[in-house]
Amino acid sequence: MMLSAYAQAHSGAIALLLIAAATLPATAQKAQSSAGPLVATTIAEGLEHPWALQFLPDGRLLVSERSGQLRIVADGVVGPPIAGVPAVYAEGQGGLLDVALAPDFAESGRLYLSYAERAQDAGLQRGQGTAVMAATLALDGDGGQLSQQDVIFRMNNFTNTNRHFGSRIVVGQDGNVFVTLGDRGDMNRAQDLSDLAGAVVRIGPDGTVPADNPQLEGWAPQLWSKGHRNPQGATLRESDGALFTVEHGARGGDELNQPKAGGNYGWPVITYGRDYSGLAIGVGTEQAGLEQPLHYWDPSISPSGLDFYEGELIGEWQGDLLTGGLSGQVLVRLDMEGDQVVGEERLFEGALGRIRDVRVGPDGAVYVLTDASNGRVMRVAPEGM
Numbered sequence: 001m002m003l004s005a006y007a008q009a010h011s012g013a014i015a016l017l018l019i020a021a022a023t024l025p026a027t028a029q030k031a032q033s034s035a036g037p038l039v040a041t042t043i044a045e046g047l048e049h050p051w052a053l054q055f056l057p058d059g060r061l062l063v064s065e066r067s068g069q070l071r072i073v074a075d076g077v078v079g080p081p082i083a084g085v086p087a088v089y090a091e092g093q094g095g096l097l098d099v100a101l102a103p104d105f106a107e108s109g110r111l112y113l114s115y116a117e118r119a120q121d122a123g124l125q126r127g128q129g130t131a132v133m134a135a136t137l138a139l140d141g142d143g144g145q146l147s148q149q150d151v152i153f154r155m156n157n158f159t160n161t162n163r164h165f166g167s168r169i170v171v172g173q174d175g176n177v178f179v180t181l182g183d184r185g186d187m188n189r190a191q192d193l194s195d196l197a198g199a200v201v202r203i204g205p206d207g208t209v210p211a212d213n214p215q216l217e218g219w220a221p222q223l224w225s226k227g228h229r230n231p232q233g234a235t236l237r238e239s240d241g242a243l244f245t246v247e248h249g250a251r252g253g254d255e256l257n258q259p260k261a262g263g264n265y266g267w268p269v270i271t272y273g274r275d276y277s278g279l280a281i282g283v284g285t286e287q288a289g290l291e292q293p294l295h296y297w298d299p300s301i302s303p304s305g306l307d308f309y310e311g312e313l314i315g316e317w318q319g320d321l322l323t324g325g326l327s328g329q330v331l332v333r334l335d336m337e338g339d340q341v342v343g344e345e346r347l348f349e350g351a352l353g354r355i356r357d358v359r360v361g362p363d364g365a366v367y368v369l370t371d372a373s374n375g376r377v378m379r380v381a382p383e384g385m
Contacts (some may be wrong), residue, residue, distance in 0.1 A: 002156065006279060009376060012034070014102070014252060014375060016195070016217070018105050019061040022243075022381075024350070025040065028041045028042070028349045029348060029352060030383070031347050031348045031351065032331075033314055033345065033347055034317075034333075034345055035061075035314045035315075035316040035317060035382060036382055036383070037382065037383040037384065038260070038381065038382060039292045039380070039381060039382075040139060040333065040348055040351070040352055040368075040378045040379070040380045041075075041378060041379050041380075041381075042314065042376050042378050043076055043375070043377050043378065043379050044061075044073045044076050044078055044377040045078075045374055045375070045376040045377075046078050046374060046375075047063060047065055047071070047073075047078060047369070047374075047375035047376065047377070048066070048067045048069070048253060048375065049065060049066040049067060049093070049095070049260075049356075049371055049372065049373065049375055050063050050064065050065055050356060050370070050371070050375040050377070051064045051065065051066045051068075051096065051097050051311045051355070051356055051357065051370050051371075052064045052097065052098045052099045052168075052356075052369070052370070053357045053359050053367060053377065054099050054100065054111075055359065055361055055362060056072075056101075056105075056139075057105070057106045058139075059074075059362075060211065061073040061074070061224075061367075061377060062099060062111075062114070062364060063078075063099075063186055064096045064097065064098065064099045064373075064376065065095075065096060065371065066090060066094075066095030066096055066097070067084065067087060067089070067090050067095055068084075068090050068095060068096045068115075069081040069086075069098070070082040070085050070096065070099065070113070070115045070146075070148070071143075071144055072139070072143060072144065073108065073377060074142060074266050076143060077124065078141065079141075079142035080143045081105050081143070081144045082137070082143055082144045082145060082146060083143075083144075083145040083146065084135065084145050084146030084147060084149060085113070085146060086113065086115060086121075086131075086133050086149065086151075086181050087117075087118070087121050087313045088115045088116055088117065088127065089115075089116040089117060089118045089128040089162075090116070090313065091116075091162045091163065092161075092162025092267075093108050093116075093162060093163050093165055093237065094115075094116030094165055095115065095167075096113065096114055096115045096218075097114045097115050097116070097130075097166070097254075098113070098114045098165045098167055098168045098169045099110075099111060099112070099113055099114075099169070100112045100169040100171055100177075101133075101164070101171075102205065103171060103175060104125060105137075107140060108136065108191070108326060109136045109137045109139075109278050110134060110135070110136055110137075110191045110205075110369070111134070111135060111136075111137055112132055112133070112134050112135075112152075112169050112171070112177060113129060113132065113133045113135065113169075114130060114132050114166070114167040114168070114169050115130070115132075115133070116128055116129040116130060116131075116162075116165045117130070117154060117158075117374075118380075119158050119245065119353065122151075122154055122158070124158050124161065125358045126158065126159075126248070127158035127159045127161075128158055128159075128160070129155040129157065129159070129184070129313040129368075130145055130153060130154070130155050130157040130163070130165045130166055130167045130179075130181050130182075130246065131144070131153060131154040131155070132151070132152055132153040132169065132177070132179055132203075132207075133150065133151050133152065134148075134151055134206070134207075135147065135148060135149040135150070136148040136153050136234065136270055145376045147197035147300045150206070150207075151183065151207075152177075152205075152207030153179060153201070153203050153207050154194050154207055155181055155196040155197060156195065156220065157184075157189070157195055157197065157353045158281060159184055159186065161184050161185040161186065162185075163184065163185035163230075164182030164184050164185050164197075164229070164230040164248075164300060165181070165182050165184070166179070166182045166230065166231055166232065166324060167179060167181055167182070167183045167231075167232075167234065168180045168231065168233060168234035168245070168306075169182055169234075170234045170235060170236055172202070172236065172241060172243070173236065173241035174241075175204075175205055176202055176204055176205070177202065177203050177204070177205060178200055178201070178202050178224065178243055179200070179201050179202075179203065180197065180199075180200050180228065180230075180232070180234050180245055180247075181196055181198065181199050181200070181201060181228075181231075182229065182230035182231065183197050183229055183230065183267070184197045184198075185278065185334070187267065187268035187281075187383040188268070190226060190227050190228060190229065190267045190268060191226065191227060191264075191267075191268070191269065192239040193216075193218045193220065193223070194218065194219075194220055195220070195225065195277045196220055196222060198226060198227065198229065198267060198302075199223055199224070199225060199226050199227075199228060199230065200222055200223075200224045200225045200231065200243070200259045201222040201224055202222065202223075202224040203222055204343060207302060207324075208345055209221045209222055210220030212230075213261070214228060214261045214262035214309075216262055219262075221274040222322040223261070224259060224261060224344070225259035225260065225261070225263045225264070226262075226263075226265070227249070227265035227266045227267045227269070227290065227291070228245070228247050228259075228265055228266050228267060229247050229248055229249060229255075229263040229268070229271075230247055230248040231244065231245045231246065231247040231257075231305065232247065232249075232304040232305070232345070233246035233303055233304055233323050233324075233358075234246075234306055235307050235308055235321075236308075237308055237341055238308065238310055242258060242339075243259050244256065244257070244258050244259075244294075244308075244321065245257050245258075245259055245260065245306065246303035246306050246323050247267075247299055247303070248272035248275060248300065248302050248303070249271060249296070249298075250271070250273040250275055250276060250281060251273050251274045251275060251276050251278070252272060252273035252274060252296075252297070252298035252299055252300055253272040253273020253274075253296060253297075253298060253300070253302065253303060254273075254296060254298075254300045254303050255272075255293035255294075255295070255296050255297075256293055256294045256295040256296070256303075256321070256323075256334065256341065257291070257293050258339060259323070260291075260295055264279060264289065264291060265290070265293070266290040266291060266292075267289045268282050269282045269283055269287055269290060270282050270283060270284060270285055270286055270287050270290050271285070272285055272296045273298065273300070274292070275361035281291070283307050283383070290384065291375065293338065294340070294341055295334060295341040295344075297328075300327055300328070301324035301325035301326075301327060301328025301332065302325055302327040302328060303314070303323045303324065303325060303328075303329060303332070304323070304324050304325075304326050304355065304356050304357065304371075305324045305355065305356060305357035305358035305359070305368070305369070306321060306323045306357070306358065306380055307321070307322050307358050307359050307360050307366075308320070308321055308325075308360070309321075309322055309333075309360055309366070310360065311360050311361075311363075311364030311365075312364050313363065313365055313382065313385060314364065314366075314381075314382060315365025319336055320333050320334060320335055320336050321333070321334040321336055322334075322358045322360070323358055324343055324349050324353075324355025324357065324358045324368055324369075325355055326356065326371060327354075328346075328349070328351050328356065329348045329349065329351075329352065329353055329354055329355065330346050330347065330348065330350075330355070331346075331347040331348050331352070331355060331368060332345070332346055332347070333347065333370075333382065347380075349382075352368065352370055352378060353370040353371070353372055353376075354370060354371040354372065355368050355369070355370060356368075356369045356370065356371035356375075357369040361379070363382060364385075365379045365381040366379070366380040366381070367379055369379065
């Protein structure tokens with residue numbers, strides 16, 4: 001197999017991933033796909049509701065657990081909690097959420113964490129909300145420690161609900177940071193332009209507001225886009241740096257969006273879903289001035305995690321989007337032609353459990369996290385590879 005320039009630069013990481021997949025005792029599931037037979041192999045387990053996965057330059061995996069731990073996973077072994085992680089509000093849908101590496105992580109050790117934060121930890125009066133910390137990770141054996149912890153962002157209205165925190169972090173090609181935020185269970189907040197809930201925000205690496213943010217009349221300065229319900233997947237397209245997100249609808253109406261500067265994506269004025277009671281929400285599925293999703297799911301799959309396939313192991317999927325389903329318990333491939341979804345393929349339905357995160361590894365395989373008290377990291381690849 002020919003390796004891409006990226007793969008050649010990370011050949012050590014690829015070797016570690018392949019060795020781990022080949023040598024660990026594994027629980028495997030098989031599925032037929034457009035790319036032929038696929039095998040999902042468990043490469044690590046024993047994680048407590050894992051939420052996010054990142055690949056470290058040395059081939060090890062960095063995994064967040066919603067209960068508040070950040071861990072290194074190597075050779076099938078889940079390491080001890082990394083010290084210095086912020087205190088989190090681990091109730092309902094809250095907890096330690098996403099982790100993203102700074103572009104210069106290999107030199108600086110800098111990373112970003114998003115999490116649900118208690119008011120008392122933020123010096124506020126009540127409630128909880130989504131925050132982002134920047135910190136420096138020093139690796140030490142099978143663990144490590146965070147230092148230089150700086151809270152660079154917190155939403156501007158903490159409330160007492162324990163729902164819809166978001167939250168994914170994506171570092172743009174210019175180094176600025178996108179953060180997705182849920183509506184916190186109060187749908188009207190998604191249309192309050194002074195409120196950071198129900199939005200994608202864009203901040204500098206130090207939390208400052210980039211000068212080229214939309215900054216439309218009445219908009220909070222950090223806002224990039226509004227009208228989102230609960231976005232739990234986000235990624236960039238490598239070719240042009242375009243941002244894509246997936247978000248949960250209510251009863252139906254999960255969406256794939258391409259959030260653009262100043263765009264309003266409609267929730268709860270327009271939606272392809274209905275309330276859990278069965279009643280209609282908003283005015284229908286479209287209204288002038290509000291953006292349409294690129295794709296929607298009805299019934300819901302509760303999409304979480306999102307990544308473009310830009311590896312070489314599964315050439316048929318090049319340029320397609322991959323997302324997981326929580327309620328759908330499914331891995332979904334969206335066949336992309338430019339910005340258009342021209343097909344959908346559902347894989348491993350009901351076989352792997354609730355899929356919380358999806359990442360394409362440096363070896364070209366697809367890695368997923370399962371959301372469970374005994375959560376797993378699983379590697380999806382063509383049979384025999």
